[in-house]
Amino acid sequence: xxIAFFVNAFPMMSEAFIANSAAALMDAGHSxxxxxxxxxxxxxxxxxAAAIDEMDAHTFNARWPRSRAxxxxxxPSALSKISKNxxxxxxxxxxxxxxxxxxxxxxxxxxxxxxxxxxxxxxxHCQFATLAEDVIKHRKAGFLSGNIVVNFRGYDITETVDxxxxxxxxxxxxxxxxxxxxxxxxxxxxxxxGCPSDxxxxxxxxxxxxxxxxxxxxxxxxNALRFLMVGRLIERKGFHVALRxxxxxxxxxxxxxxxxxxGDGAMRAELEALAHALGLGQSVRFHGARTxxxxxxxxxxxxxxxxxxxxxxxxxxxxxxNTLKEAMAIGRPVIATYHGGIPELVIEGETGAMADxxxxxxxxxxxxxxxxxxxxxxxIVKRARRKVxxxxxxxxxxxxxxxxxxxxxxxxxxxxxxxxxxxLRMIAT
Numbered sequence: 567x568x569i570a571f572f573v574n575a576f577p578m579m580s581e582a583f584i585a586n587s588a589a590a591l592m593d594a595g596h597s598x599x600x601x602x603x604x605x606x607x608x609x610x611x612x613x614x615a616a617a618i619d620e621m622d623a624h625t626f627n628a629r630w631p632r633s634r635a636x637x638x639x640x641x642p643s644a645l646s647k648i649s650k651n652x653x654x655x656x657x658x659x660x661x662x663x664x665x666x667x668x669x670x671x672x673x674x675x676x677x678x679x680x681x682x683x684x685x686x687x688x689x690x691h692c693q694f695a696t697l698a699e700d701v702i703k704h705r706k707a708g709f710l711s712g713n714i715v716v717n718f719r720g721y722d723i724t725e726t727v728d729x730x731x732x733x734x735x736x737x738x739x740x741x742x743x744x745x746x747x748x749x750x751x752x753x754x755x756x757x758x759x760g761c762p763s764d765x766x767x768x769x770x771x772x773x774x775x776x777x778x779x780x781x782x783x784x785x786x787x788x789n790a791l792r793f794l795m796v797g798r799l800i801e802r803k804g805f806h807v808a809l810r811x812x813x814x815x816x817x818x819x820x821x822x823x824x825x826x827x828x829g830d831g832a833m834r835a836e837l838e839a840l841a842h843a844l845g846l847g848q849s850v851r852f853h854g855a856r857t858x859x860x861x862x863x864x865x866x867x868x869x870x871x872x873x874x875x876x877x878x879x880x881x882x883x884x885x886x887x888n889t890l891k892e893a894m895a896i897g898r899p900v901i902a903t904y905h906g907g908i909p910e911l912v913i914e915g916e917t918g919a920m921a922d923x924x925x926x927x928x929x930x931x932x933x934x935x936x937x938x939x940x941x942x943x944x945x946i947v948k949r950a951r952r953k954v955x956x957x958x959x960x961x962x963x964x965x966x967x968x969x970x971x972x973x974x975x976x977x978x979x980x981x982x983x984x985x986x987x988x989x990l991r992m993i994a995t
Contacts (some may be wrong), residue, residue, distance in 0.1 A: 567596045567597070567688045567689060567968075567971060567975075568596070568597045568686070568687045568688050568689075568712075569591060569596055569597065569598045569599075569687060569688065569689045569691060569971070570598075570599050570600075570601060570685075570687045570689065570690050570691065570710070570712065571584065571587075571588060571598060571599070571600045571601065571691050571693055572601050572603055572690065572691065572692045572693060572694075572697045572700075572701055573600060573601070573602055573603070573604070573693045573694065573697070574602060574603065574604030574606045574694065574697070575602035575604055575606035575607065575608045575609075575627050576600045576602050576608060576621075576625050576627065577608055577609075577610060577611030577621075577625075578606075578608060578609050578610075578611070579609040579610055579611060579855050580609075580798055581611075582611055582858060582888065583771035583772070583773075583888060584600070584693060585611050585621065586771075586772060586773065586774060586960055587771075587772065587960075587963075587964065587967065588600060588621055588624075589620070589621065590772070590960050590961070590963075590964040591964060591967070591968070592620070592621075594964060594968065596968075597624075598621075598624060599624045599625075599626065599687075600621060600624055600625045600626070601626050601627075601628070601680060601681065602625070602626070602627035602628060602680075603628050603677050603680075603697055603700050603701075604628075604697070605628060605629055605630055605673065605676070606627075607629075608627060626680040626681070626682060627680065628676050628677045628679070628680035629676070630644070630672065630673060630676035634671075634672075637671075637672045637676070638672070641672060641675065644672075644675050644676050644678075644679040645657060645675065645679075647679040648660075648675070648678055648679050651679075651681070651682055651683070652684075652709075656708075656709075659678075659707040659708045659709060660674065660675060660678065660707065661707065664703055664706050664707050665703050665707070668700065668703065674700075674703065674704075677700060677704065678704060678707070678709050681704065681709050681710065684711075685704070685708075685709050685710040685711060686710075686711045686712065687710070687711065687712035688712055688713065688971070688975060689712055689713055689715055689971050689974065689975075690705065690710055690712040690713065690714045690715065691715045691717065692714065692715065692716045692717060692742075693717050693719070694717060694719055694721075694722045695716050695717065695718050695719075695722040695723065695726075695735060695738070696721075696722045696726055698714065698716045698735070698738045698741070698742060699737070699738070701714060702714065702737070702738065702741045702742075713743040713744075713974050713975060713978050714741060714742040714743055715742065715743060715744050715745070715746060715970070715971070715974060716735075716738060716742045716744075716745050716746070717745075717746045717747075717748070718745065718746070718747045718748070718752045718753070718755075718756050718761075719747075719748050719752070719771075719885065720748075720752070720882065720883065720884060720885055720906075721882055723747070723752050723755050723756055724755070724877075724881050724882050724883040724906075725878070725880045725881050725882040727755070727759060727881075728880065728881035729880065729881075732758075732759040732760070733759075733760075734759075735756075735759065735760065735761070736760060739760055739761060739762060742765075743765070743974045743977065743978060744765045744766070744767070744970065744973070744974045744977075745761055745762075745765055745766035745767075746766065746767055746768075746769050746967075746970065747766060747767075747768050747769075748768070748769065748770050748771050748885045748907070749768060749770065749885040749886060749906070749907025749910055750768055750907065750910055751883075751885070751906055751907040751910065752885060752906075752907060753766055753767075753768050767966075767970055769963055769966045769967055769970060770885075770886070770957055770958045770963055771885070771888060771958070771963070772958050772959060772960035772961075772962070772963030772964060773888060773891050773892060773895065773954070773958050773959070773960055774960050775895055775954070775955065775959050775960065777858060777859070777862060778862055778865075778892045778895040778896050779896070780895065780896065780897050780951050781866060781896055781897055782897030782898075782943075782944060782947045782948070783866075783869070783897070783898070785869075785940030785941070785943050786869045786940070789820050789821045789822055790821065790822045790823075790824070791821045791822070791823050791824070791869050791870065791937060792823075792824045792825075792826070792867065792868045792869045792870070793812060793823060793824070793825045793826070793868065793869070793870050793871075793872055794825075794826045794827075794828070794864055794865060794867075794868035794870070794871050794872065794893070794898075795808060795825070795826070795827050795828070795829075795871075795872045795873070795874070796827075796828040796829055796861055796864070796865075796871075796889040797828075797829045797873075797887065797889060798829050798830070798831040799827075799829055799830055799831030799832065799833040799834045799837055800831045800832060800833055800878070801833065801876070801878045801879065801882075802875060802876060802877070802878040802882045802883070802884060803829075803874070803875060803876075804874035804875050804876040804903065804923065804924065805827060805833070805837055805874065806833070806836070806837060806840055807874050807876060807924055807925070807926055807929060808872050808874040808929060809825075809837065809840055809841055809844060809846060809850070810840075810844065810926045811874075811921075811926045811927075811929035811930040811933060812825060812846065812930075812933070813844035813845065813846055814926060814927070814930045815930050815933045815934060816846070816849070818930075818934070819934070819937075821937070822849075823846075823849055824849055824850075824851075825841075825846065825849055825850040825851070826850075826851055826853060826864055826867075826868065827850065827851070827852050827853065828853045828854070828855070828856050828860075828861060828864055829854070829855055830854050830855045834852065837852070838852060861889065861892065862892065862896065865892060865893050865896045865898055866896060866898075868893075868898055869898070869899075870898065870899055870900070870901060870933070870936065870937065871889075871890070871893035871894075871898045871899070871900045871901070872900075872901050872902075873887055873889070873890040873893075873900060873901070873902040873903070873908065873912075874901075874902070874903055874921070874923070874929055875887065875902070875903055875905045875906065875908060875923065876903060876905060876923040876924040877905065877906075877923065877924070883905065883906035884905060884906045884907070884908065885906055885907040885908075886907050886908050886910060886911040886912075886957075886958075887908070890902060890908070890911065890912070891911070891954050891958050894911070894912075894917065894918070894947070894950035894951060894953065894954045895951055895954045895955075897947040897948075897950075897951060898947065899918060899919070899936055899943050899946055899947060899950075900912060900917075900918040900919070900950065901918060901919045901920070901921065901929070901932050901933060901936055902918060902919075902920055902921075903920065903921050903922065903923040903924075903929070904920055904921070904922055904923060905923040910957075911953060911954070911957065912950075915946075916946070916949055917946060917949050917950040917953050918936075918946065918950060919932040919933075919935055919936040920932060
């Protein structure tokens, strides 16, 4: 199959699942091009450099000046790229009736200039539902062709819906051939706002299990405990709640704690100040963004992994986050929250410990509950590993994705208008 991925930009440090999925499809013999349509500067990727190098030739990021004056100044260059690719006649595809707002702000022109070749694909996979509108317009204009698959991953089915309203994707339901959600929770949210229930499937974001071999550690000896949190330093990750819970746990426990925080983001300075204010300044270390292999090393060195996700002020929610899957795959006990799609992966007492989201006392109680029963850890981490293998092994997720594409193409063929053989014979004569 010939497949196009549409993202905001590629590669992005927090979106290794895009690179993993593209590489797995390529390994399976499919062609994958990746288009960044969001005018976003790529931040790099935490997966292996070899995989990224292989995808460089298949990556096309659309960028344009922020100011209107700058966009107008560089417009001739963008139009030249379009005409060079499709001939002068291709410029007639840029019709205001199709693009409307994106024609007026010229973003459609710059996006179209990044679409090389004829733009003909079997599958046009919008990795985030917010990109579907652009892809639909480019297909109507003739810069793209193929069956549109729309993915719901997080902000697109939470924050975006809350901000714009439940009608935000009404124009997408009939244009897209099928839909994917990365957890049941997001599938249900999509169906609730109008997504056809018979055309949406749950396919998780797979991880490369070979990069996270099962290496369970013995429960810590003595009274020292090491905790780890990994993710963007934003409100939705709940690290500020976790720091308060850890401070409360430390005050009540004889254990000496050390906390590693891996990741970067807008809340870093605030979190550093909070750690000092809570008296944890000597116990907490901020390590910034790290690669996948470095994150795996941090997981191996920790005793307990924390994933305290919470609903943000703007309504943002998480599916089961990749770093949580990775910690469970390696064999470290995890503590997470009843939030978004996370309870589909972490089950209280079976594959980890759970707490109410944004609740310091509930999270502290979960920390106490898990750390008080180290004898239960070996059984918990074994069940957790099996759960991740069953739900998120990259090979399984890729097989499901290919099957989804194939069903999408089969439906398209079934719905195609039958050939009128009599009309063809009349034309021939």
